[in-house]
Amino acid sequence: MRWDNLADPTGDRARDAALFGADAVTTRTFDTPEFRGITFHEVRARSIVNRVPGASRMPFEWTVNPYRGCSHACVYCFARKTHSYLDLDTGLDFDSQIVVKVNAPELLRRQLASPRWHGEHIAMGTNVDCYQRAEGRYRLMPGIIAALRDRANPFSILTKGTLILRDLDLLRQASEVTDVGISVSVGFTDTALWRTVEPGTPAPERRLEVVRALAGQGIGCGVLMAPVIPFLGDRPEQLRATVRAIAAAGATSVTPLVLHLRPGAREWFMAWLEHHHPHLVRRYERLYAAGAYAPTWYQRRITRQVHELAREYGIGPARAGMPRRIRPAGPLPEEPLEPTASAAPTQLTLL
Numbered sequence: 001m002r003w004d005n006l007a008d009p010t011g012d013r014a015r016d017a018a019l020f021g022a023d024a025v026t027t028r029t030f031d032t033p034e035f036r037g038i039t040f041h042e043v044r045a046r047s048i049v050n051r052v053p054g055a056s057r058m059p060f061e062w063t064v065n066p067y068r069g070c071s072h073a074c075v076y077c078f079a080r081k082t083h084s085y086l087d088l089d090t091g092l093d094f095d096s097q098i099v100v101k102v103n104a105p106e107l108l109r110r111q112l113a114s115p116r117w118h119g120e121h122i123a124m125g126t127n128v129d130c131y132q133r134a135e136g137r138y139r140l141m142p143g144i145i146a147a148l149r150d151r152a153n154p155f156s157i158l159t160k161g162t163l164i165l166r167d168l169d170l171l172r173q174a175s176e177v178t179d180v181g182i183s184v185s186v187g188f189t190d191t192a193l194w195r196t197v198e199p200g201t202p203a204p205e206r207r208l209e210v211v212r213a214l215a216g217q218g219i220g221c222g223v224l225m226a227p228v229i230p231f232l233g234d235r236p237e238q239l240r241a242t243v244r245a246i247a248a249a250g251a252t253s254v255t256p257l258v259l260h261l262r263p264g265a266r267e268w269f270m271a272w273l274e275h276h277h278p279h280l281v282r283r284y285e286r287l288y289a290a291g292a293y294a295p296t297w298y299q300r301r302i303t304r305q306v307h308e309l310a311r312e313y314g315i316g317p318a319r320a321g322m323p324r325r326i327r328p329a330g331p332l333p334e335e336p337l338e339p340t341a342s343a344a345p346t347q348l349t350l351l
Helices: 078-086 092-096 104-112 141-150 162-175 191-197 204-216 236-248 265-276 278-287 296-312
Strands: 025-029 039-043 049-051 062-064 097-101 122-124 155-159 180-185 222-228 254-258
Touching: 049 104, 078 092, 078 097, 078 265, 092 097, 104 141, 141 162, 155 162, 162 180, 162 204, 180 204, 191 265, 204 236, 222 236, 222 296, 236 254, 236 296, 254 296, 265 278
Parallel strands: 039 097, 062 122, 122 155, 155 180, 180 222, 222 254
Antiparallel strands: 025 039, 049 062
16 A cells, blocks of 8 residues: 555645655554454544645535545445555455544644634535444544534535434534534435445435434434436436435435546446446446536436425425535536537536
């Protein structure tokens, strides 16, 4: 594994070069059922607040990621590419070689206190899930939330993890002094699809229980309906079932996001597709021929269907003042009546 001279691709390379050296790494394994087969690399990071590159499509500027790699093992995860910077593969290694920034809470507290920091919104869970399985052992998020609370710094969390309920009291305290946005990711409710495409995550119904529990405590929670997987999770009856379940859980909003396949994730997903759904490989090659994103016409069709269902069930897309307070993306071009070769791919706003 390559540690020296590592630069975080989501940060400022000049500032973040050699985020941690080999002498700062401790490797551990734990012989318990939940961690069997997983190796943890404990590091002392030199920086924890990362600036999102200006060319990114993400609608936020700053992130905190206490982990690299993710035991959720979602076959489509766009963050897989980041493991290649450690000379690890973007497939099994991403799922089982987890980097833990053990000093994340103390480092964040120090960076938030710097006169150079101006209290901008910080997004978490946007690269890998900060409430993945490892968080149950390392407990980094309570210190991170407390640091943000104590500085009244606005933040948001996106997660598939049910462990977020452990930190309910801290989240409530933070929401009393600053803007706190929570979103849960539920792209579909199809159990068979979940078992193969998101094998390390809590089941969709358990994630919706998180939404319900937060709502019961007066904490608004939106749902990022992501990813909507073409030809596997996009039939009208599937979209309806998912939106209906999201509404029943008490979500404040639902925002669809069509599957995108960046390098690193694309190869792993296509290998999975070849194994589980070989008849779809050619259709995917055509749909994603122009790059990582599905064509505009397809994204717009899914968005329109989900928003219509959301209105029917009494919820809507994220709006200003709803769970994630991040700058809106610009409008998309009009959808063509029929798919055309000239329809350029685009990406919908995260929320």
